[in-house]
Amino acid sequence: MNRRYLTAVTPLPDYILQVDFVSGSRLLLDMKPHLDKIRFRPLADARVWSSAVTNGIFVRFGDVELSHDEILTMAEQAYE
Numbered sequence: 001m002n003r004r005y006l007t008a009v010t011p012l013p014d015y016i017l018q019v020d021f022v023s024g025s026r027l028l029l030d031m032k033p034h035l036d037k038i039r040f041r042p043l044a045d046a047r048v049w050s051s052a053v054t055n056g057i058f059v060r061f062g063d064v065e066l067s068h069d070e071i072l073t074m075a076e077q078a079y080e
Contacts, residue, residue, distance in 0.1 A: 004056030005068040011052040011061075015043065019059070019071055029075055040064060 010018040015031040034040045042048045048062050059066045066074075 006054045006056050006059065009052045009054045009059050011049050015049065017052065017059070017071075021068075022056075027071065027075055029071060030078065033078075034074070 004022055006019060007022055008018075008020040010020075012018055012028070015035065017029045017031055019027040019029060021027070031040065031043060035044050042064055043061055048064070052059055052061050054060070057068055059068075059071065
């Protein structure tokens with residue numbers, strides 16, 4: 001079974017990641033609070049940030065990868 005959760009990702013200015021879901025929902029995720037973590041430091045490079053792509057399950061920025069579950073968890077934590 002080939003599940004897809006994401007239809008598109010767009011890296012916006014000021015480290016906002018626009019994530020479009022197959023449900024038609026759109027999430028704007030502020031990645032700035034995460035850039036100080038070792039895992040996400042490469043995203044501070046404009047070339048890496050602008051390289052965001054999705055295969056429907058993961059978002060990849062070069063060697064940095066986020067699953068759709070992680071994206072939702074990060075969004076939930078932002079509102080706590």
